[in-house]
Amino acid sequence: MQSPKIQVKYFTQEPIALEHFVPVFHRWIRERVLDELMIDVADYGHVHHGPGVVLIGHASDYFMDQAEGRLGLLYSKKRDPVAPEERVLHAFKKVLGGCRLLEQEPGLGVRFRTDEVLVRLPDRLTAPNTDEGFALLKGALEPVITKLYGDSARIEKSGDMGAPLTARVQAQSPASISDLLGRL
Amino acid sequence: MTAGTSWKDTLKGHIREDWAREIDIYDTQLELRKKGKIEERLFAETRLRRGAYGQRYDNGQRHDGEKTQQLEFPNAGLTKGPMTMWDAPGMQRIKIPFGKLSAEQLEVLCELAEEYSDQILHVTTRQDIQLHFVHIEDTPDLMRRLAAVGITTREACGNSVRNVTACPYAGVCNEESFDVTPYAKAITFFLLGHDDTQNFGRKFKIAFSGCKDNPCGLTNFHDGGVIAKKKIVDGKEVRGFEFFVGGGLGAVPYPAALIDDFCSEEELLPLMQAVCRVFGRLGEKENRTRARIKFLVKKLGVDEFKRLVLEERKTLRPDPRWTAFLSDLHSTDEKPTREGGALPEGPRPEGFEAWYKTNVRPQAQPGYFTAQITLPLGDFTPQQGRAIAQVMRKYTGDTLRTTVSQNLMFRWVSGADLPALYGELRAIGLAEAGADTITDITSCPGTDTCKLGISSSRGLAGELRRRLSVVGNETVAKASDVVIKCSGCYNSCGQHHVADIGFLGVSRNVGGKRVPHFQLVVGGELRRNAGSYGLAVGAIPSKNVPAVVERLTKAYAEGKKEGDTFKSWVDRFGKKEVKKLIEDLSQVPSYDVDPSYYSDWGDPREYTIDDMGEGECAGEIVPFVQFGLAAAEREVFEAQVLLEEKQPEQAAQRAYSAMLQAAKALAQQKNMNLRDDPAEIVSEFRVHLYDTKLFFDPFVGGKFAQFLFRVHEDGIKDSTERGAHQLIEEAQLFVEAAHQCYARHGSALTS
Numbered sequence: 044m045q046s047p048k049i050q051v052k053y054f055t056q057e058p059i060a061l062e063h064f065v066p067v068f069h070r071w072i073r074e075r076v077l078d079e080l081m082i083d084v085a086d087y088g089h090v091h092h093g094p095g096v097v098l099i100g101h102a103s104d105y106f107m108d109q110a111e112g113r114l115g116l117l118y119s120k121k122r123d124p125v126a127p128e129e130r131v132l133h134a135f136k137k138v139l140g141g142c143r144l145l146e147q148e149p150g151l152g153v154r155f156r157t158d159e160v161l162v163r164l165p166d167r168l169t170a171p172n173t174d175e176g177f178a179l180l181k182g183a184l185e186p187v188i189t190k191l192y193g194d195s196a197r198i199e200k201s202g203d204m205g206a207p208l209t210a211r212v213q214a215q216s217p218a219s220i221s222d223l224l225g226r227l
Numbered sequence: 228m229t230a231g232t233s234w235k236d237t238l239k240g241h242i243r244e245d246w247a248r249e250i251d252i253y254d255t256q257l258e259l260r261k262k263g264k265i266e267e268r269l270f271a272e273t274r275l276r277r278g279a280y281g282q283r284y285d286n287g288q289r290h291d292g293e294k295t296q297q298l299e300f301p302n303a304g305l306t307k308g309p310m311t312m313w314d315a316p317g318m319q320r321i322k323i324p325f326g327k328l329s330a331e332q333l334e335v336l337c338e339l340a341e342e343y344s345d346q347i348l349h350v351t352t353r354q355d356i357q358l359h360f361v362h363i364e365d366t367p368d369l370m371r372r373l374a375a376v377g378i379t380t381r382e383a384c385g386n387s388v389r390n391v392t393a394c395p396y397a398g399v400c401n402e403e404s405f406d407v408t409p410y411a412k413a414i415t416f417f418l419l420g421h422d423d424t425q426n427f428g429r430k431f432k433i434a435f436s437g438c439k440d441n442p443c444g445l446t447n448f449h450d451g452g453v454i455a456k457k458k459i460v461d462g463k464e465v466r467g468f469e470f471f472v473g474g475g476l477g478a479v480p481y482p483a484a485l486i487d488d489f490c491s492e493e494e495l496l497p498l499m500q501a502v503c504r505v506f507g508r509l510g511e512k513e514n515r516t517r518a519r520i521k522f523l524v525k526k527l528g529v530d531e532f533k534r535l536v537l538e539e540r541k542t543l544r545p546d547p548r549w550t551a552f553l554s555d556l557h558s559t560d561e562k563p564t565r566e567g568g569a570l571p572e573g574p575r576p577e578g579f580e581a582w583y584k585t586n587v588r589p590q591a592q593p594g595y596f597t598a599q600i601t602l603p604l605g606d607f608t609p610q611q612g613r614a615i616a617q618v619m620r621k622y623t624g625d626t627l628r629t630t631v632s633q634n635l636m637f638r639w640v641s642g643a644d645l646p647a648l649y650g651e652l653r654a655i656g657l658a659e660a661g662a663d664t665i666t667d668i669t670s671c672p673g674t675d676t677c678k679l680g681i682s683s684s685r686g687l688a689g690e691l692r693r694r695l696s697v698v699g700n701e702t703v704a705k706a707s708d709v710v711i712k713c714s715g716c717y718n719s720c721g722q723h724h725v726a727d728i729g730f731l732g733v734s735r736n737v738g739g740k741r742v743p744h745f746q747l748v749v750g751g752e753l754r755r756n757a758g759s760y761g762l763a764v765g766a767i768p769s770k771n772v773p774a775v776v777e778r779l780t781k782a783y784a785e786g787k788k789e790g791d792t793f794k795s796w797v798d799r800f801g802k803k804e805v806k807k808l809i810e811d812l813s814q815v816p817s818y819d820v821d822p823s824y825y826s827d828w829g830d831p832r833e834y835t836i837d838d839m840g841e842g843e844c845a846g847e848i849v850p851f852v853q854f855g856l857a858a859a860e861r862e863v864f865e866a867q868v869l870l871e872e873k874q875p876e877q878a879a880q881r882a883y884s885a886m887l888q889a890a891k892a893l894a895q896q897k898n899m900n901l902r903d904d905p906a907e908i909v910s911e912f913r914v915h916l917y918d919t920k921l922f923f924d925p926f927v928g929g930k931f932a933q934f935l936f937r938v939h940e941d942g943i944k945d946s947t948e949r950g951a952h953q954l955i956e957e958a959q960l961f962v963e964a965a966h967q968c969y970a971r972h973g974s975a976l977t978s
Contacts, residue, residue: 069830110608207342
C-alpha cells in the first residue's frame with residue numbers, strides 16, 4: 044500500500060454523549076497513556092455528524108467520530124514511516140488498542156461492536172477513489188481481515204465519489220476487542 | 228489530469244506559471260530551513276507570507292492542568308520560527324477574496340481538510356477559510372492543490388495586504404449603490420505581491436461595502452475601507468467611492484477617517500497604491516505594537532496624511548491595470564442556474580418558516596433570493612462541504628460567499644426552489660435558523676488553537692449558543708436582534724468592540740489561582756459599517772457569563788421600546804445600571820466552594836495562562852496590590868460613566884487617574900513609601916516595573932506602559948469625546964496589563 048495515511052473506525056454499540064470523552068483524552072495526554080506523542084484535544088461536538096472529539100497527536104489522531112451519525116473510534120495515521128506491508132496491521136492494532144483503553148475507562152461505559160469496520164485512505168494522490176484504487180486497498184486489507192475474522196468477512200467499497208477511498212468490512216463472527224487484538 | 232508521483236507532477240500545467248514558481252520557491256526554502264541554511268526568523272516570515280501560521284503549544288510546551296509538560300517532537304532541534312517547533316501542528320489560512328467560492332474550489336478545500344487537517348473547515352471573521360493542525364511539510368502540496376483551482380494563500384498573513392473582504396450581498400442587494408465585486412477583485416490582484424506592499428511594518432486590511440448604513444462590509448474598522456457611491460456629473464450618473472483609512476480594532480480600536488468623499492472608479496487603485504506607499508515609507512517598523520496604519524494616520528493627522536497620499540499619487544507611474552478592469556465590469560457577474568420564481572404556496576417542510584424568516588432575503592433581481600447557512604462557530608465538515616457544492620450546482624449559479632459573521636451564503640436561489648434547498652440543507656444538518664441573530668455568535672479561535680488566547684472564546688460562544696437556542700425562550704425571541712461576539716484576548720479577532728454584547732478574554736488571580744474571565748463590552752454598533760465601538764464594563768468570571776447574557780437580554784427585552792436597538796437601549800439605560808445589574812456576578816467563589824470556576828468552558832483542565840509562554844507565579848496573595856488594581860478598574864468604569872454623561876474632559880482625567888492607581892499598586896511593592904504624587908508614581912513605576920521589563924506583556928512588550936508615559940508627559944491633549952474614548956481604552960488595557968503583571972510575577976514584585 045503506497046499511502047502512509049490510513050484511517051480505521053470501529054463503531055460503538057450505543058451512542059454516548061461526546062462531552063464524556065473530553066476529560067478522558069485530556070487525561071491520556073497528561074498521563075501519557077498512549078505510546079506516542081499526543082498534543083491536544085479538539086472538541087467539535089457542535090458540528091452535525093462531525094469529527095466529534097479529537098485527540099490530536101503528532102503521528103496520528105484519535106477521533107470519537109460522529110460521521111454518518113454513527114459514533115465510533117477512528118484512528119488516523121498521518122505521518123512517520125511504517126513499512127508499507129505493515130501499515131494496515133499497524134493501524135488495526137492502534138485502533139483496537141484505543142477501543143480497549145476506552146472500554147476500560149471507569150465510568151465511561153463505552154462498548155464497541157466489532158462486526159463492522161470502516162477503512163479509509165485520505166490520500167487522493169496515491170489512493171484515488173476508483174475501482175482500481177479499491178482493488179489495491181482490498182488486496183492490502185485481506186490478510187489482516189482474514190486474521191481477524193476468518194474468510195467470511197466481506198470487504199465492500201463505500202462512500203461517494205468525492206470522498207476518500209473507503210472500504211467497509213462486514214464480519215459474520217464478531218469477537219471481543221481483546222480477542223481481536225490477540226489475533227493480531 | 229494524470230496522476231503522478233507527486234502533486235507537483237500531477238498538477239503541472241494546471242497552475243498559473245507564476246504561482247507554481249512561487250510555491251516551488253517556498254518548497255525549496257522549506258528544504259533549506261530543514262538543512263539549517265535559512266535563518267529561522269527569515270523562514271518564519273516566509274511561511275507567514277504564505278499563510279502558514281503557528282498554533283498554540285508550538286513552543287513544545289503544554290500545561291496539562293497540573294503542570295507544564297514538554298511535547299517531545301521528533302525534530303527537537305529544528306524550528307520554523309523563534310520558539311516554534313518544526314513538527315508542531317500549525318494553522319493554514321486560505322484567502323478567499325470577497326468570500327467568493329466556486330463548487331470546485333469548495334470541493335478541493337474539503338479534500339485538504341480531510342487529508343492534511345482535522346476534518347474541519349473554519350470560516351473566519353474576514354471571509355477566509357482556516358485549516359488547523361496542519362504540518363508545515365504538507366503546506367507546499369496543499370498550496371499547489373489550491374492554486375490549481377485559482378486560490379492563492381500568498382499574503383494571507385505577514386506584513387502584507389490581507390484578504391480583501393466585501394459585503395456578501397454585493398451584486399444582489401436591494402440597498403447597494405452598485406456591485407463592488409469587480410472592484411474588490413481588481414484591487415485584490417493588483418496589490419497581491421505588488422512592490423509597494425512589500426515594505427509594511429504590519430498588516431493592511433481592505434474592505435468594500437456597497438452601502439453606508441448596513442453592517443455587511445464593516446469598513447469602519449479597516450486599514451482601507453471603501454463604500455460605493457454614485458453621483459451625477461454633467462447630467463450623467465458616475466460611480467465612485469467614499470475612501471477611508473486608518474480604522475482598526477485590535478487592543479485600541481480606531482474609527483477610520485475619510486480621506487476622499489468621492490474617489491472615482493478610475494482613481495480607486497492608484498489612490499490605494501499611494502496609501503500603501505505612504506504606509507510603507509512612513510509607517511512604524513521597529514515597534515510592532517504601533518505599526519498599523521491607524522497609528523500613522525493619528526500621528527500625522529488626517530489632513531497631513533491625505534496631503535502626503537495625494538503628493539504620492541502624483542509621482543506614480545501610470546499603470547494600465549488601474550483602469551483595465553473597468554472595460555469589463557460584468558466579468559464577475561453571476562448567472563443563475565434556474566429561472567427565478569415565487570415561493571410556492573402549500574405545505575412546507577418542518578422548520579422552514581423560521582429558517583426563511585432569518586436566513587433568506589429577496590435579491591434585487593425579482594424571483595431570486597439569498598440563503599444563509601448558519602455555521603456553528605464557523606465550522607463545517609468536508610462531507611457537508613461536498614453536499615453544499617452539489618446544492619450550488621443544482622440550485623445556484625455555482626457560487627457561494629463566506630460571510631464575516633462566519634456563515635456561508637447561497638445567492639441566486641429561485642424562490643420556487645427554496646423549500647427543496649432547505650430540505651437538502653436539513654439532510655446535512657445545516658438548516659438551522661437564526662442567521663445574524665442572537666444565537667449566531669461570532670468567535671475567534673481563542674485558547675482552542677491561538678497562541679495569544681487568554682480565555683476560551685469558542686468554548687464560551689458554544690455554551691451561549693447552546694443556551695440561547697432553546698426553543699420557546701420568550702426573552703431570546705424578544706431580544707433576537709442582539710449581536711454577540713467573543714474574542715479570546717484584546718486583539719479583537721472576534722470583533723467584540725462592534726457587538727451589542729461583546730466579550731474579550733482576560734484572567735484574574737483569585738486566592739492564588741488563576742480564573743478565566745471575560746470583559747463585558749457594551750455599546751458597540753454593527754450597523755453603519757460598524758459605526759461605533761463599545762467599552763468594557765467589567766470583568767466577569769467565564770462561568771458567570773451566560774448568566775450575564777441572560778440578565779442583559781431580559782432587561783433589554785423588558786425595557787425596549789418601538790424602534791430600539793440594543794445600543795439605543797443601553798444608551799438610555801446607562802452603563803451604571805448595566806454594571807449594577809451584573810455586579811454580583813463578578814464575584815468568584817473560593818476554589819473549595821466551587822472549583823468549576825477555575826477551569827474554562829469546554830476544557831476540563833485547571834485553568835492557566837502558562838500556555839501563552841511566560842511562567843506563572845506561585846500565586847501568592849498580596850492583598851493591597853489587588854485592592855489598588857480594583858480601585859484602578861473602578862476608576863476606568865467611572866471614566867466611562869463620565870463620558871456617557873457628556874463630560875469628556877473629566878472622563879479623560881479619570882482614565883489617567885486609573886492608570887496612575889494601577890501603576891502605584893504595582894510600584895508600591897517596591898517602594899512602600901510611595902506617595903500620591905503622579906510624577907513620583909510614574910518615576911517609580913518606570914524604574915521598578917518598566918526598566919526591569921517586569922511589566923512587559925509577553926507579546927507586545929512595553930506597549931501598555933507607553934500609554935501612561937505618554938499621557939503623563941504630554942498631558943491630555945485631546946479632551947473631545949473621541950479623545951476621551953481612546954484614553955479610556957488605553958487605561959483599560961493598562962489596568963489589564965497591571966493585572967497580568969501581578970499574576971505573572973506575584974511575590975517577585977516585593978523582592
